[in-house]
Amino acid sequence: MRAVNASKKGILAEEAKKSVLLIPAVIMLAVFFVLPILLTVYYSFTNLALTGENAKTLDFIGLENYGKLFKDPSVQISILNTLIFLIGSLIGQQVLGFTLAILMKNKNKIFRSFAGPCILAGWVMPEIVVALCCSTFFMDSGTLNAILQSIHLKPVEWLYKFPMLTIVLSNIWHGTAFSMMNFQSALDGVPSDIEDAAKVDGTGRFQKLICIILPNIKNTIATNTMLNTLSTLGVFGLIYTMTGGGPGTKTLTLPIFMYKQAFVSYQLGYGTAISMILLVIGIIFSVAYTRLTKE
Incomplete structure (x- = not known):
């Protein structure tokens, strides 16, 4: 019994040491992530402004900003x-990214080493550079x-x-490479023996896609969709x-x-209330995607 108790104490001591090492990370997470969210929630219930009478004093006004929203x-x-x-960006990025991943599957290294960087070029560009390139492409x-x-x-x-179409196509071009990389990794993980067995059984390409490939990468599809949703909302x-x-x-x-x-009308309280709508939409989609991959 003494030996067992000693081993338990040793394990608890090791866990305590590990917990101490996590304290700096927890503090940084609280300061740079949790605290800004809490301040945003609080400011959405205030009359915070940069100019005018409201800029002199910060008052709690309850649901006034949210009533104005409706x-x-x-x-x-x-x-x-x-x-x-x-929705337009998600469909485009998912479909195009998956198509490119399928086309590059089992291709030789020379082709993939050439095509990959060409596709990734749009994704690694800063958003402002992508916007300028696409504006030049679509301008009169x-x-x-x-x-x-x-x-x-x-x-x-x-x-x-067609302004909405242009920004959707631009965002698809900018984000497709991220989906392609995720799907490439997932497709490489599909067991080759299952695909070979399906080929021997005479399974067509469409049947193999629906019955073998998609079920094996469904978690990747859900995760990629969630990540693209959160990035697109912002x-x-x-x-x-x-x-x-x-x-x-x-x-x-x-x-x-x-x-x-x-920042144009200088109504920061009202602006933060609008940002809460984005937060709620992101939470709704995140919960939905998480439930899809519950298993």
């Missing part, structure tokens, strides 16, 4: 635009219209007539640089609307 038609427009941008005298004119088609004012620089939320309110997403209210 009455503001721009909030409804920005939520709808955010969801359109999110840009590359896309030059291609259309070369085949005797009329140029199109893409950024004015896209700001790309949209602000390309369209500024316009023309009108056609590309007014929640991050753009939040920025305009907080």
